[in-house]
Amino acid sequence: MSAPTDLGRADVAIIGGGLMGCATAYYLAKGGVDVALIDRTEINREASGANAGSLHLQVYIHPHFPDDWIDRIRPTIVLMREAAKGWATIEAELDADCGVRLGGGVWVAESPEEMALIEKKVAAERAGGVMSEIVMSNELRSIAPYLGEHVIGGSFFKGEGFANPLLVAPAHARAAKRYGARFFTNAPVTGITRESSGGFSISTGRAVFRASRVVAAAGAWTAELGRMVGLRLPVEGHAIQVQVTDGRPLVMLDHLLQHVGLGLTLKQSPNGTFILGGGWPAYYDRQQQRNTPLQNSMMGNAWVAARTVPAVGEAQLVRAWGGVGSGTPDGRPILGESSQVKGFYVCYAPLGFTMGPICGRILAEHFLTGEATVPLAPFTPDRFLEQAS
Amino acid sequence: MAMDDMTIGLRVRVKAGVTRGERLSFTFDGKPITAFRGESVAAALLAAGERTLRITAQKGAARGVFCGMGVCYDCMVVIDGEPSRRACTTLATEGMEVETLVGYGASR
Amino acid sequence: MTGSIEKKDLVIIGGGPAGMAAAVEARRAGVESVCILDEGISLGGQVYRRFGPGFTVSDQHAAGHEFRAGQTLIDEVMASGADIRTSTVVWGIWDKRIAFVRDDVSASTIEARAIIIATGARDRPVAIPGWTLPGVITAGAAKTMVAIQRVLPGRRILMAGSGPLALAFSAQLQALGANIVEVAEAAPAPRSLSLAKLFMEGDLETMIDAARYRTKLMISRVPLSYSTIIVRIEGGDEVQRAVLARVDRDWRVVPGSERTVEVDTVVLGYGLESSSELSRLIGCKLSYDRQRGGWIPERDAELRTSVPGVFAAGDGSGIGGAKHAEAEGRVAGIAAAGDLGALGAGEANSRIAVVHARLMRMDRFLTTLNQLYLVGPGLFELATDETVICRCEERTVADLDAIIADGVRDPNIVRALSRIGMGRCQGRNCASNVAAAIARRANCPPELVAPLSVRPPIKPVPVAALAEERPQSASETVTS
Numbered sequence: 011m012s013a014p015t016d017l018g019r020a021d022v023a024i025i026g027g028g029l030m031g032c033a034t035a036y037y038l039a040k041g042g043v044d045v046a047l048i049d050r051t052e053i054n055r056e057a058s059g060a061n062a063g064s065l066h067l068q069v070y071i072h073p074h075f076p077d078d079w080i081d082r083i084r085p086t087i088v089l090m091r092e093a094a095k096g097w098a099t100i101e102a103e104l105d106a107d108c109g110v111r112l113g114g115g116v117w118v119a120e121s122p123e124e125m126a127l128i129e130k131k132v133a134a135e136r137a138g139g140v141m142s143e144i145v146m147s148n149e150l151r152s153i154a155p156y157l158g159e160h161v162i163g164g165s166f167f168k169g170e171g172f173a174n175p176l177l178v179a180p181a182h183a184r185a186a187k188r189y190g191a192r193f194f195t196n197a198p199v200t201g202i203t204r205e206s207s208g209g210f211s212i213s214t215g216r217a218v219f220r221a222s223r224v225v226a227a228a229g230a231w232t233a234e235l236g237r238m239v240g241l242r243l244p245v246e247g248h249a250i251q252v253q254v255t256d257g258r259p260l261v262m263l264d265h266l267l268q269h270v271g272l273g274l275t276l277k278q279s280p281n282g283t284f285i286l287g288g289g290w291p292a293y294y295d296r297q298q299q300r301n302t303p304l305q306n307s308m309m310g311n312a313w314v315a316a317r318t319v320p321a322v323g324e325a326q327l328v329r330a331w332g333g334v335g336s337g338t339p340d341g342r343p344i345l346g347e348s349s350q351v352k353g354f355y356v357c358y359a360p361l362g363f364t365m366g367p368i369c370g371r372i373l374a375e376h377f378l379t380g381e382a383t384v385p386l387a388p389f390t391p392d393r394f395l396e397q398a399s
Numbered sequence: 400m401a402m403d404d405m406t407i408g409l410r411v412r413v414k415a416g417v418t419r420g421e422r423l424s425f426t427f428d429g430k431p432i433t434a435f436r437g438e439s440v441a442a443a444l445l446a447a448g449e450r451t452l453r454i455t456a457q458k459g460a461a462r463g464v465f466c467g468m469g470v471c472y473d474c475m476v477v478i479d480g481e482p483s484r485r486a487c488t489t490l491a492t493e494g495m496e497v498e499t500l501v502g503y504g505a506s507r
Numbered sequence: 508m509t510g511s512i513e514k515k516d517l518v519i520i521g522g523g524p525a526g527m528a529a530a531v532e533a534r535r536a537g538v539e540s541v542c543i544l545d546e547g548i549s550l551g552g553q554v555y556r557r558f559g560p561g562f563t564v565s566d567q568h569a570a571g572h573e574f575r576a577g578q579t580l581i582d583e584v585m586a587s588g589a590d591i592r593t594s595t596v597v598w599g600i601w602d603k604r605i606a607f608v609r610d611d612v613s614a615s616t617i618e619a620r621a622i623i624i625a626t627g628a629r630d631r632p633v634a635i636p637g638w639t640l641p642g643v644i645t646a647g648a649a650k651t652m653v654a655i656q657r658v659l660p661g662r663r664i665l666m667a668g669s670g671p672l673a674l675a676f677s678a679q680l681q682a683l684g685a686n687i688v689e690v691a692e693a694a695p696a697p698r699s700l701s702l703a704k705l706f707m708e709g710d711l712e713t714m715i716d717a718a719r720y721r722t723k724l725m726i727s728r729v730p731l732s733y734s735t736i737i738v739r740i741e742g743g744d745e746v747q748r749a750v751l752a753r754v755d756r757d758w759r760v761v762p763g764s765e766r767t768v769e770v771d772t773v774v775l776g777y778g779l780e781s782s783s784e785l786s787r788l789i790g791c792k793l794s795y796d797r798q799r800g801g802w803i804p805e806r807d808a809e810l811r812t813s814v815p816g817v818f819a820a821g822d823g824s825g826i827g828g829a830k831h832a833e834a835e836g837r838v839a840g841i842a843a844a845g846d847l848g849a850l851g852a853g854e855a856n857s858r859i860a861v862v863h864a865r866l867m868r869m870d871r872f873l874t875t876l877n878q879l880y881l882v883g884p885g886l887f888e889l890a891t892d893e894t895v896i897c898r899c900e901e902r903t904v905a906d907l908d909a910i911i912a913d914g915v916r917d918p919n920i921v922r923a924l925s926r927i928g929m930g931r932c933q934g935r936n937c938a939s940n941v942a943a944a945i946a947r948r949a950n951c952p953p954e955l956v957a958p959l960s961v962r963p964p965i966k967p968v969p970v971a972a973l974a975e976e977r978p979q980s981a982s983e984t985v986t987s
Contacts, residue, residue, distance in 0.1 A: 052920070059923065176923045256483060256931050256967060257456065259506040281456065282503040297790040303963055305599055305606050309614065310978030312970045321506075323974060324481070326967040327598075328931055413657040413683045416569025420561020437559025442656035450641035450745050457901045461744040463641030464660075465898070465936075467648025468553055469546075470629055472931035472967075473639070473898060487648075490548075490559060 015217040017194060020046035022377075023212055023221035025199050025235060027053035030357050031227035032182035033370025036104075039189035041378045047183075047191060048212065048219060050198035054179035057229050058363055060301075060333030062252040062287030063172040064266050064275045066364045067094045068115055068142055068165070069131045073124065073271055080134045083341040085388035087138025092384055093368035094140070094169040100367055106181035108173050111280070113264025115142075115170025116154050118161040118318065124271040125163050131270075132165050142167035156261040158320045164270075172266050172277045172285075175363060182367070194219070202238040210353065223353040225373070230336040232344065232358045239351045242394045243344060245358060247336040249301040251292035253308060255325035257282030267319065274314040276322070284322045286315045292332035301332025336360060345373055345389040356391045411446050425495035434491035441467070441474050441486035444497070452476050452486055453500035475500050512616045515540040515590070517843055518605055520597050520785060521625035523552020524577070524829045525821025527584045528836030529623045529843070534587040536844030536855070542590040542617060544597055544607055546966070550581050552627050553647060554822075554829045556655050557581075571654065571679070573829065580833065599963030600789055603816060606963070608972040621816045621843045624786050625836060628779040628800060628822035631882075632936040634896050634904070635889040636739045638775070642746030646676055646776030659685050661772025665749050667737035668776025669693040670880040672828075674731075676776065678723045688770050691735040691751050693758050693777070694880045738765065738889055740773050749773050758883025778882055779826045780939060786824070787961040789814050795954035798877045800826040801939055802958045809842035809859060810835060818843055827873055834866045887943035896944070897937045899930020907941060911948045918942060918959050931967055934959045 022038055024031045027049030035047045049055070067090050071079055101108050119125040128144065135142045145153060146163040153166055183193065197214040202224065205211050209222040226235040230247025262278035273288035290307035294300070308330055316323030338344065343359035357373050359365035372382040420436035427449055434443035441464045444452065451461040453475050465473040469488040476497050478484040482504025486497075516538050519526045522545030533541045543550070549557045555577025564570050584591065592609065599606040603619045630645035637643070644652070644660055646668060652660045664687050666677045677690045725731075732751070736758055739750040753764035781800030787793060791804035792813035803825045804812045812819050820839040821832035838859050845855030890896065892905040902925055910921050918934075918941050921927055927941060928934040942956040949956075 180924075254929075255970060257503040259482060259504045261506055295790075298960075300960075303599075305601055305604070305616070305963070306978060308599070308963065309973045309976070312973040313976065313978055316970055316974040323971045325970050326483075326931070327964050327970055327973065328933065328967045329929065330962055330964065332962075411659040411662075413653060413659065415683060416564060416566040417558065417657055418563045418565045419657075420563075436561030438656055438658070439559070442652060442658045445652065445660055446658045452641070455901055460639060460895075460901070461641050462639060462898075463745075464644055464648055464652075465639075466630060466645050467651040468629065470932060470935050471898065487651075 014213065017197070017214070017217045017219040018046070019220035020044050020192065021221065022046070022223045022225060023048060023210070023219055024225040024227050025212070026227035026229060026231070027179070027183070027193070027195065028056055028058035028227065028229050028362065029054070029179040029182065029366030030058075030229065030359070030362055030369060031225070032179045032186060033366045034225055034227055034357050034373055035186040035191045035370075036182045036189070037371045037374030038377065039186045039191040041374055043378070045186070045191040046194060046219065046221065047186070048194045048197050048199060048214065050196070052195050053183050053193065054176070057334040057336065058179045058366065059175050060252070060331055061175050061363045062275055062285050063109070063175050063277065064268075064287060064364070065097055065112075065170055065172055066090075066361045067097070067170045068117065068135055068140060068167050070268075070361060071127065071131055071270065072273075073127060079341060080130060084134060084138065086342055087135060087140055089343070089365065089368060089384050091139040092372075093365055096367045096371065097171075097173065098169070104181045104185045106177070106184065108178045108181050109279075110171065110173045111264040112169060112171035114153075114166055114168045115266045115268070116150075116164055116166055117268050117270050118150070118157065118164035119270050120160045120162060121271065128163070128165050128270050135167070140167060154263070154265060154267070156263075156319050156321055158318055160317060170266050171264055178363070178366070182370075199235070199238070202235070208353065223355065225355045225357050227357045229358065229362055230334045232356065236356075239354055241348055241351055241354070241391065242396065243356060243358070243391060244394055245336050245338055245344070247334055249292040249294055249332050250289050250335040251301070251303040251307055251330060251332050252285065252287045253303065253311060253327055253330035254286070255284040255322065256328045258284065258321065258325045261321045262319070269314060269318055272314045272318075273311065274318055276315055276319060283328070284315070284319075284325055286311050286322070288314065289335060301334065303330040303332055336362075343369060343389045344391050345369055346376065346386045346391060348391045350392070350395060423491065423493040425491055425493065425497060427497045428499055432497075438491050439487050440476065440478070440489045440491045440495070440497055443491045444486060451499065454502065456502035477504055512604065512618050514618045515542045516619070516847055517541045517621050517623065518617055518619035519543045519623045519625055520605070521545060521552060521627055521821065521823065522547065522550040522591070522593070523625060523627045523821060523832065524555055524580060525627070525823070525832040525836035525839070526552070526623065526625035527580045528833040529625060529820055529840035530589040531580075531583045531587050532837045532840030532858075533844050533849075534589055536841060536858075537849040538844045538847055539849075540590065541587075542592065543584070544595045544605070545593050546596045548594055550584060550591065550593065551577050553651075554832075555580065556651060558655055562657070574654075576829065596966050596968060597785065598966055598968045600785065608968045611969055612972050614972045614975060621847055622818065623836075623839045623843055624789075624804070624812075624817065624819040624823060625821045625832075626782045626785055626823035627832075628781050628826055629935060630775070631778045631780050632940060633775050633777050633886060633889075634894055634940045635737060636891055636894050637741055637746075639895050639898055640740055640742050640746050641744065642742065642771055643740055643773045643775065646673065646774055649680065649774040650676060653680050653683055653685060660774075661770075662686060663688045663770045664772040664774060665689055665691065665737070665768055665770040666774045666776060667691045667749070667751070668774070669882070670776070670778065671876070673776040677729065678719075681727060681729060682723065687729045689730045689732065689751075689768055691737055692731065692733050693736045693754060693883065693886070694733065695756065696733040697879050736760070736885070736889070737773065737775070746771055746773055754883070754885055756883070758885030759888065760885065777886060779822065781825060782823050782935075784933070784961050784965045786812060786817075786819050787958065788963065788965055789817055791817065791819065793958065796825065797953060798882060808863075810839040811842065816846070827869065831866070831869045831873065834862050834869065837862045838866065887940065887947070890940070896940055897927040897930065899932050899936070900926040902927045904944070907944055911945055916945055916949050917957050918945065919957065921945070922959065928959055933965070933967070
């Protein structure tokens with residue numbers, strides 16, 4: 011058998027070309043690091059490029075989440091705060107149009123129980139520096155006049171909104187390339203082995219790439235990468251879907267709207283189309299080899315959207331697609347170096363589209379200086395190490 | 400009663416082989432338009448010489464009927480306040496208020 | 508889902524000649540529940556479209572033999588016992604569960620044991636400078652306007668297209684009172700040898716018609732120019748004039764041959780594309796044939812697609828015209844009845860054999876015909892940088908070229924980066940032009956350019972229709 015092709019080497023190899031990977035590549039390259047990014051297909055192919063564009067800069071929660079969910083994710087609130095600052099300046103920083111609109115984030119409730127959940131959420135957000143506010147019915151309707159009659163109250167945070175998932179990761183990738191980062195696409199990683207020199211040898215089938223350090227930025231596939239180096243990284247992915255209407259008169263004021271009791275994220279893009287999300291399940295179509303929307307999800311999602319914002323009920327559904335969602339048991343990102351596999355870093359977050367740029371930035375900060383704007387300890391990959399017997 | 404179609408709509412209605420149903424009237428941007436039951440809004444407007452049905456959102460370009468079968472969505476107009484209705488698939492009815500669609504339409 | 512799902516033996520999607528013929532044969536073979544779903548207000552599809560309510564046919568002869576053929580088939584279907592649902596838009600299929608919206612307001616689902624896709628065709632979108640001006644319409648639109656709506660689309664009409672249909676159509680329009688200023692046929696004048704070959708293989712009625720149409724046009728002195736293509740349409744806000752040019756055998760413009768005609772209406776009749784979105788959604792194996800409609804599902808001799816239980820018939824699986832579609836519909840209906848167990852294999856085979864003979868003859872005729880009017884590559888080279896290529900999103904050729912120049916070769920990625928194909932028409936008016944542009948840049952044949960991926964909804968559907976019922980799982984969507 012012939013020796014595998016040598017693709018070369020880099021100081022840092024980032025595995026995964028979604029927003030996490032591209033953002034990390036940008037910040038590391040900008041910091042002078044010799045970076046190469048490897049992706050199994052093309053960049054922005056999976057979750058980063060197929061989501062609804064929502065910037066979840068407030069706590070994301072629903073009634074059926076575990077009771078202690080806010081406690082579990084509390085350390086991420088300060089991350090959200092920093093992420094919000096980043097999103098406000100990202101287009102200027104990258105000198106690229108990313109479709110960012112930060113008109114404000116509205117959460118709504120239809121019942122006292124749902125309202126109580128929003129109150130609990132707002133308290134945690136404010137304590138963490140995300141200054142959301144409870145808004146009751148009349149005032150809510152003056153902020154968000156497009157709401158239907160079932161909403162009794164909610165919250166508003168002016169720093170939230172949405173961006174265009176088709177543009178953000180590519181913009182980071184272009185900026186990374188300007189700083190010398192190299193990109194290898196259509197190179198699925200099949201194995202990672204430790205070299206005697208202390209670095210890593212990354213196999214992509216018939217080819218090999220070498221790096222002193224590796225950043226796992228594979229989103230929903232993080233667990234698979236972890237297994238290659240013997241690490242347990244419990245990330246679970248699932249198929250979700252998004253759907254889009256035709257262009258309608260503008261009513262939603264660049265808000266990101268979310269329903270705390272029902273599955274709904276809703277926004278209206280500048281060209282008038284409503285974008286409906288909310289974590290509705292899709293399914294993996296083996297024949298077409300991609301996540302595909304489900305009938306029940308399309309209809310259920312439409313029901314919630316039309317009920318919450320009647321103007322959506324006047325539109326036509328034009329497109330739908332499947333995307334990827336993922337999470338960890340404690341709902342927190344996995345950021346930082348593994349103490350068990352030295353030189354192996356993880357850069358993963360649930361709601362990764364929102365968190366991509368900030369995670370890439372603080373991981374790079376930590377990498378370059380040993381410190382970061384937001385402490386990484388709560389997010390360490392070590393928290394999943396099997397307890398020593 | 401056979402209508403003398405040729406004098407209606409300036410000799411653009413075809414007489415041969417059909418009798419039309421009752422005549423009706425609707426408005427387009429406030430102007431009265433004659434139609435016959437069974438005609439699409441697009442056909443009646445064409446007969447009246449009205450070919451620009453909408454102005455596009457980004458470039459302000461004039462559009463009208465293109466495919467005539469409901470596939471291209473270029474013939475969209477506002478009907479009774481509702482934006483983005485296809486003129487070629489909508490039958491004209493008495494008293495309908497049809498307007499040029501500008502962009503995505505005005506908020507209601 | 509809370510609503511109950513109807514069950515049917517056979518669901519036929521599309522109520523044109525193929526769909527109607529399939530229903531007739533399936534019912535004749537004894538299939539119990541046969542359902543036709545069509546988006547029109549009445550059966551007939553495009554080619555056999557009926558007059559609107561209120562119109563009465565006062566002279567069958569003047570209505571045309573195509574209208575009469577359509578009426579015969581419609582009468583057969585109405586008498587067959589098939590469940591006919593018009594104003595019905597199919598928006599998605601999961602396995603054999605078909606989701607549709609009726610009358611724009613109510614959403615339902617039917618679970619079928621077998622499906623026949625008979626979704627027909629649409630005019631080929633020809634992107635040339637000025638093609639978005641009001642006054643430019645497709646041959647299909649002109650036919651609907653004149654033959655069905657009985658309204659002349661303009662005062663001075665230019666017919667620009669190719670193929671005997673374009674010729675026949677011009678004469679029809681003219682006979683109904685349209686002022687056809689010129690007919691510009693892109694192909695060269697057919698040589699008498701080719702015409703003779705056509706005559707021998709052809710449907711005599713069609714050939715006599717064709718000869719008659721040509722004569723009619725000559726008698727009324729409508730200029731008929733061969734090897735002539737429309738290169739540009741001009742006007743302020745509406746069509747005011749068109750520019751024609753002579754072309755070589757590849758339909759490429761002969762420099763210096765441009766000339767202007769003063770017209771207010773341009774009819775573009777450069778062929779048809781199969782509406783194959785549904786077969787692509789279902790996952791049928793496809794092949795590409797530019798002359799026969801683009802991406803079409805592969806089928807066996809009994810018109811089964813690669814997906815078990817799914818048949819495809821008519822122009823939606825390859826352009827052949829009304830009679831061809833009807834014959835295919837009959838084959839599919841019989842074969843489906845056989846597969847469903849309503850008809851024994853022997854009986855099914857012998858019924859199919861009868862239709863097959865007719866189909867084979869038509870196929871030979873079509874092959875020869877297509878050779879005479881091969882779509883020339885020059886047709887896809889008329890657009891300039893400023894030409895709109897995505898009508899819905901107002902994107903130009905320059906916008907597309909910028910993406911292709913960056914190395915993108917997949918129309919799906921083009922769509923993601925430029926919005927070309929994201930509009931209401933869902934790519935129907937731009938996909939083939941985008942593919943042609945990519946093929947030219949990549950110097951590869953168009954069949955190597957991936958088709959646009961199709962997902963539900965395959966037609967725009969009202970949110971309100973889908974939002975009718977409270978779903979069971981609205982509050983338990985997946986975490987994160």
